Amino acid sequence: MRLTWRATTLELARPFRISRSVMTGRTAVEIALGGADAELVGRGEVVSSAHAELGPERIVAELRRVRASWEGLSLDRVRVPGGAHPAVASALRTAVSEYEARGSGRTLAAQLGLPLLSEIPIARTIGIDSPPEMTHQAAALAASGFGLLKVKSDADVGASVRRLAAVAEAAPGAELIVDPNEAWTAGTALRILEEVRGLPIVAMEQPLAVADRGGQRELRSRTDVPVIADESISTVADLDGLDGLADAVNIKLTKCGGVHQARVLAEEARRRGLDVMLGCLVSSSLGIAPAVHLAALARWCDLDGHLLLARDPWHGLGGEDGRLRPTGEPGLGVRRSEEARS
Numbered sequence: 629m630r631l632t633w634r635a636t637t638l639e640l641a642r643p644f645r646i647s648r649s650v651m652t653g654r655t656a657v658e659i660a661l662g663g664a665d666a667e668l669v670g671r672g673e674v675v676s677s678a679h680a681e682l683g684p685e686r687i688v689a690e691l692r693r694v695r696a697s698w699e700g701l702s703l704d705r706v707r708v709p710g711g712a713h714p715a716v717a718s719a720l721r722t723a724v725s726e727y728e729a730r731g732s733g734r735t736l737a738a739q740l741g742l743p744l745l746s747e748i749p750i751a752r753t754i755g756i757d758s759p760p761e762m763t764h765q766a767a768a769l770a771a772s773g774f775g776l777l778k779v780k781s782d783a784d785v786g787a788s789v790r791r792l793a794a795v796a797e798a799a800p801g802a803e804l805i806v807d808p809n810e811a812w813t814a815g816t817a818l819r820i821l822e823e824v825r826g827l828p829i830v831a832m833e834q835p836l837a838v839a840d841r842g843g844q845r846e847l848r849s850r851t852d853v854p855v856i857a858d859e860s861i862s863t864v865a866d867l868d869g870l871d872g873l874a875d876a877v878n879i880k881l882t883k884c885g886g887v888h889q890a891r892v893l894a895e896e897a898r899r900r901g902l903d904v905m906l907g908c909l910v911s912s913s914l915g916i917a918p919a920v921h922l923a924a925l926a927r928w929c930d931l932d933g934h935l936l937l938a939r940d941p942w943h944g945l946g947g948e949d950g951r952l953r954p955t956g957e958p959g960l961g962v963r964r965s966e967e968a969r970s
Contacts, residue, residue: 630699631659631661631695633659633660635657636658637655637656639652639653639938640910640937644910645757646755646780647782647809648809648810648811655675655683655684656911656912657674657675657687658671658672658914659673661720669727670730672719672914672918673722673911674715674719674882675882687713691716694716697709708721714862715882717885717886718881718884718886718887725739725740725886725918727959729958729959732958735954735956740921742921742922744920744956745923745924745954746956747951747953748929748931748951748952748953749950750932750952751805751930752769752935753780753930754766754795755780756780759794762791762794762798764798766802769950770799773949773950775802775803775950776802776804776830776950777795777805778807778833779795780808781806781808781811781812781820783808783811783812783816788806788808789824792806792827802828805830805856806832806833807832807833807834808833808834808835810834812835814843814846817847821851821853829853830853831854831855832856834858835855844874845873848872854875854903855873855875855876856876856878857870857877858880858907860873861878861883862883863889863893864893867896867897870902875902876902876904877902878930886918887918890919894925898925904925904927905926905927905928905930906926906928906929907931908930910936911933911934912940913944914941915933915934916931916933916934917944920952920961932947939965940965942964943964944957944960944961944963
């Protein structure tokens, strides 16, 4: 098998602020896996992430090691190295899976034995900003058709309350998920929830630090608002540590290592009575597409990373009206934007 890649820069349409950082762009490395048939290619994408300690140099270094070990091997003999970063491993496994799916003329979902939903409602994330700016974004998103908005938050109680109230007023028909990215304590969370009582908040995503297990237990015992674990969950083994601390899990392929690993994790979470959210990083449609093929396993799909870009170099998912509509083409079902226009 032949492994190639190229790095590009994804610029965001506007700065995206969460409790721990502000992002304006990131590096995306597109990978391609080919064999004897030049027309048959499997693709994947891995994006840089300071939080995940994954820079462009590390991505390329890992891909070089994999290329050397895969050169000349048949598809059934390629293996992702155990020490690969989960995000790199996910992109490689996506490329392998798409190669197989396109070779058999099936969607990735069909290759996995899952239905590919024709229409997938998604959440749209609103980054931390001034209440007037968040009001403007929320109103525009609601008018476009989004019924679920994820609102980023930080440790400032007063500001968090004002932002949530502004978003709820601007999008009266939408449900809200608040996501502080570990910025709250149990006390902060309880104060904010009391202040915003009556707003349509359907869940909190990773409100407390992963290590604050006592706080997580206290919070969950004192509120009926469901808690979604995000930073706390990467593998099936992590589910054991969530007993009594969470009602749902946010599964990201970049954390668990690929579509097959995500499927196993989602099915085991559901077996334990936990709801499933499929999440993503800011990436192109190529990076979002693998999770789309797992949507049948999820209650919520937070798959809007491509919509935050100034320009998406890939096409085939949609989502601008709050719903993804996969093409149903073999493999991932996405094409380069210039190919889609031709």
